[in-house]
Amino acid sequence: MAPDTGTGWQPPPYADPSAFAEHDVTVGSGALAVAGTMSLPRHRDAVPAVVLLSGGGPxxxxxxxxxxxxIKDIAWGLASLGIATLxxxxxxxxxxxxAGDPGFTMTEEYVPHAMSAIRLLRERPEVDAGRVFVLGHSMGGKVAPRVAAAEPAVAGLVIMAGDAQPMHHEAVRVTRYLASLDPSPQAAARAAAMARLAAVVDRPGLxxxxxxxxxxxxLSGGYWLDLLGYQPVSTAAALPTPxxxxxxxxxxxxxxxxxxxRWRSGLTDHPDVTFRVYPDDDHLFFPGTGPPTPADYEAAQHVDPAVLTDVAECLMRR
Incomplete structure (x- = not known):
């Protein structure tokens, strides 16, 4: 993703900051505790709530x-529609x-904090404790089924651009795509290097x-072993939640x-699954046109309002 440019973020048109109040919270405990923000709709009781999980990376x-x-677009958009977020x-x-610690894995990166966030929302008197959902974007979507498997209180999942292809194979594919946009010897060398590194993950000696x-x-060998041992689609298929x-x-x-x-094929028999495709949206669910490139992320944009509408409607009717 593009580095933070320091450009001031402006609220999306669909956000109404007067409709909710924000509170600082601490998520997790001990040395790995992190800061968070809870957005609670004003003058409402027993509202649904959602924990938001970002994609891979710091x-x-x-x-x-x-x-x-x-993620702030989503948090403010949903809170404006009467859904609490954290x-x-x-x-x-x-x-x-x-991330360099030998025992640090995707599970450690996400699951303990997600479970802590779920508990924080369920403890709020304004929140319906039986309607706390998890929304994950990219790797956050990939890991969301693991969170729900670990925490039975999760009422359902929203998976936005969750990757299902093995991540090292995905890294090779993306690097090759980027090389096709920049057909230079340097880009070709980067793609070849990624393929060599990914091949190590596939070897029995990892x-x-x-x-x-x-x-x-x-990422460490332990991180990759954790990824290889986790099947997001089959984990989601075994969940009873929407x-x-x-x-x-x-x-x-x-x-x-x-x-x-892969999600469509693996969830065929799930009793309560809904699929939505937004033809014009990129990885961040920003609408656009033409072949997608990394430069798309450098212009100030907002998450597609249709996405917020669909998510809110799904959560509100549960």
């Missing part, structure tokens, strides 16, 4: 990318070296002791063909 609670804050800084953002320098994305899966048609990171198709 994101703050708003999933800041360039001048954009897609978003929090990822531990990889507050403690930059934690272990927690495998050096990070030999693996994709600077599922809403959203996908942008212009997303080159998590795609209709490589990821969304």
């Amino acid at each position: 994101f703050d609670r708003d999933e800041t990318s360039g001048p954009n804050k897609p 978003r929090f800084d990822k531990v990889t953002w507050t403690r930059h070296g934690v 272990s927690p002791a495998t050096p990070r320098a030999e693996l994709p994305l600077g 599922l809403l899966l959203l996908q942008g048609g212009r997303d080159y990171q998590v795609t209709l063909a490589d990821d969304f198709a």
Whole structure:
């Protein structure tokens, strides 16, 4: 994603800051506790609520990318529609070296904090404790079924551009796509290097002791082993809770063909699943036109209002 440009974020047109109040909270405990923000609709009782999970990487609670804050868009949009939200800084953002710890995994990165956030919302008198949902974007969507499997109180999941293809294979595909946009020897070399690193993940000898320098994305061997042992689609299929899966048609990171198709196929027998595709939206659910590129994330934009409407309608009727 694009680095934070320092450009001031402006609320999306569909957000009404007078409709809700925000409160600082602490999510988790001990050395890995992080700061978060709870957005509670004003003058309402027994409202549904949703914990928001950002994508992979060291994101703050708003999933800041360039001048954009897609998770804050979602939080403010839903709170304006009468749904409480809780978003929090990822531990990889507050403690930059934690990802290098040998025992640090995707599970450790997300699940304890998500469970703490669920409890915080369920304790609020304004919230209907039986209607606390989890909404995850990108890797946050990938891990959302694992959160629900660990916490039976979760009332349902919203998975936005959740990746289902093995992540090291996805990294190779994305790097090759970016190389196709920049057909230079340097780009080709980056794609070839990613393919070599990804091949290490597929080897039988992968272990927690495998050096990070030999693996994709600077993640540890333990992190990759945790990913290899987790099947998001089959985990979601075993859940009794409602599922809403959203996908942008212009997303080159998590795609209709490589990821969304896996969710569709694997959830055929789930009793309560809804799929939504937004043909013009990219990975951050920003509407646009033409072939998607990383430059799309550098312009100030907001999450598609149709996405907020669909999510709110789904949660409100539960």
